Structures are given as structure tokens and as C-alpha cells.
Amino acid sequence: MADMADRLNLPLLDACGVMPGEAVLDLASGAGEPALSAAKRVGPGGSVHGVDLVEAMLAGAVRRASAFDGPPPRFTVGDMTALPFADGQFDGVTCRFGIMFVPDTRACLAETVRVLRPHGKAAFMVWGPLADNTLFRELDQAVTEILGPDPADALAPLFRFDQPGTLARLMEESGLRDVSEQSLRPTARVPLEKPFWRASLDMAFAPRISAAPADSRERLDAAITARFAALAVEGICALHLHAMIVSGERG
Template identity: 40%
Template sequence: MADGQQAWQLAGRGPEAYERYLVPAFFAPCAERLLDAAEVAPGERVLDAACGTGAVARGAAARVGSLGGVTGVDLNPGMVEVARSATAGITQPAIDWHTGDMTALPFPDETFDVVCCQQGFQFVGDQPGALREMRRVLVPDGRAAVAVWRPIEHNPAFVALVNELERHSGAAAAATMRSPFGGPGPDRLRWLLTDAGLRDAWIGITILTVRFGSAEEFLTQESVSSPLAEPLSALDAGGWHALLEGLDAALQPYADDDGLTFPMQSWLMTARR
């Protein structure tokens, strides 16, 4: 397992908090953009690779309908278990969940019409291998679709959060929160797609509008839903207050009468086998 993957493997109640807080805020809206880019259609077979708690898989199930099929796979058994619980009522189609590595997908060749990966690709140590695996399990002319956050400077709320973590919690906590934004840029992404044997690459930018009730809500939900839980739990009351006070001040440009709203930018890429 690569260092980035290891750093972002949530344990304990982390997967439940991730599903409760971060999926509605970030990952469900991004999933819809990714599925639009992939042009997922009724009757198709879709794989959600590095599925987390299954935001893409759930969105895909609504699109493919009873004649299609949806499968999710993730390294983290806890995330898969939460995904399975969250989709217990989905029967047409039922979603098939697996624990596994996207660099060694546990599926036969030419199984899926579409393979998606949302905000997991940047943590994969063997990115060329992951894309080769995505291509392997695609049918001829099948589509791959990947979402990767753009660099952190395009995601200003997280610039503010990382800066305050650096001041009040230390370099390790700041590096942890910076890591989701360290994925490959468009030139590297295009090269990776071509090197994996995929064609007709398209790379675009999508901008989500995210909302939280306050800086405290944003910080609290991030702290319980990410690997920040451990370093932030070590702060005493004064340290937490100083961190929150600094974050609230930094996020004032994004404040309105309903709380905070800020942009999140992601690369979307698609290609065909």
C-alpha cells in the first residue's frame, strides 16, 4: 500500500462520519458531474473503483436502472461496510460491493461498460498500473472517468485550513490535509491515459459550490471525517479555539448570512478503451 493510501484509510467511526458529512458536502455533487462526463446510460455495467462509501455507485444505480449493473470496490473494509449499509434498500439494480485494490481489480477482463474513480486516484502509488487495470476490465469502446481535485491553490477554504493547521497543530496535520490536492495535473493525466492504452482523452474542470453553516461546522466535520481526527484530538481547548478563530477569520471572504460558501475545483477526465 502506498503512503498516501495508508494516510487516508479511515478507521473506527471515520467511514460513518465521512458518509454523513463529507459525501453530501463534496462527494455526492462531484459524483453527478463525473457520471455526466462518463455519459452513464440505462442498461450499462458500471464499476466505482476506490469507491469509498459509494457516492458514485449510488448515482450510477439511479442511471443504469434495473437492466444495468453497478459494482463498488475499495481497499478499506470499513468504507465498504458503510457503503453496503447505505445501499441496503437499492434492489434495481442491487450494488455488488468488494474489498480490493484498484491496481489489481478482482474482476475478469471486459466486464464493465464504464469504470469511474472519484477522488481516489491521487492516493494510488501505482497510477499507471491502476489505469491499465481500468482499461483491462472495460469492454471495447468502454469509458474510463476519473475525478482528481485541482491543486490546493484552486480550493481556497483548504488553503485556509492547511495554514491554520500548520500554525496550531503542526506540519504533519497540515501535510495530511494538503495531500488530497497533490494529484497529477492535466499533462501528466493525459500522458497516463495514453500510456495505459486509452484513447480519445478529454480533460475538463468542474467547480462545485460547497456550503457549511460556519467555520466551526466545517472544521468539526472535517476533523471527524478524515485523518485529522487523531492530531486534532490532541489539541487542548485553547489550541482548538485558536485554530477555529484563525480559520473563521481566514474564511470571512466566503461568509454570508447563511454561513460559508466556497468553490471546490476538480479535474475531470474521460477516455475510451
């Protein structure tokens, strides 16, 4: 999926206006996306700092950074609603598929504005509608088929900013200006023989699956495999993605 990472990260860095020599903060970095792409772009004269609430997520980012060709990003455990940074330190703030997990979105946006320099930019990538995202849509349908409807609606947080304007309004209210939105609709072509869906299944449905009896987990794997096989042509499955980038500038 490295090819897909660039197809998502580069437009996000563009929307954030990231340039060589700049200081960038990446919120909810997870395993290092897009912090590693940002470090390539800012180059030796710039700096990238990634934060994530979960140390175990950052372990992957730190491992990848140790093999980085050039000055690597630094990673710190931290909460994006209470950032461990001084005011006005960053030219840009990026966040890929992270802000939807923060219940207090306003606190995160206030912190983003606080750590940006005047005229610094922030860009957030969020999911578009579930129906437009092949991977999550098929997983959701397979889980519902085998385990029944989800009373907790585990996918709801992932898609809470899927409608145009939802996040943009909150960003404007937080004081960001010239807020704009763009849709990205890339397609990943993945070989069917690889369990490309496993990480997303674990991430989005782990509590339900771990509570399910072992035999239903086997049936779930079979149902998922059958769904993607039905979509594949000559062993290749086309996964359509719909993501949105919402960006704005600190006045």
C-alpha cells in the same frame, strides 16, 4: 452536501458515458460516491459494483445501499491495483477522488483498461489546485498557523494531479485513447453553525492532529471556526471547489 454530490457525480457519469442498462465499476467507492448515483442511472437493467481497500469505508456505502430505491450497487473490498474481476467485464469505470491515493498509478490504470470492454470508458475525478478549494485551503492554513508547517506535507497526495495533463498523460500511456479533461468549479453554500469542515479535517490531517497536545486541538478548532466566520455572509459560507475530470476510452 447531497446537492454537491450530484453536482460532482453527474458530470463524472456523463464523462464516463454511463447509460441505462450498463455495467459500471466504481473504484475507491468509500461511502458510495458515485456508485449510488451510477446505480440510479443504469437502472434495473444495469449493474454497479463498487470496490474500496478499506472495509470500514464500505460499511457506510453498504448501509446507504440498503435504503436504496431500486437495485442497489454491490460493494466488495478490493485493491484498485489488483482488481478481483475478469477481463472486459465493464462498460464504464468511474473513480471519484481516489486515484491520487494509489502510489502505483500505472498499475491502477492497467487494471482499469483490463476490466473495460472494448470501447468502454473510464473517468477519474481529481482535485484541482489547493488555492482554488476553499475548504482544504482554509484548513491547511489553520493547521499551519496552530501546529506549524507539516514536515510530511500530508496534503501533497491529494493534489498530485492538480495540474492539467498530469493524469491525462498517464492514462494515454496506459493505452486509453481520446483522453480529455474538464474542470468543474461548483460552489457549496453551507451554514456556518454546522461543523461542515470536521470530516475533511479528520480525513486529511488525522495523524498530525492526533499527535498534537489537547490544548492545541482546541486552538485549532477555534482558528478554523474563526476563518470560516470571516468568509461567511449572513451565516452562510461559500465553499468554492475546483475538481477535474479526466476521461478516456479503451480502444
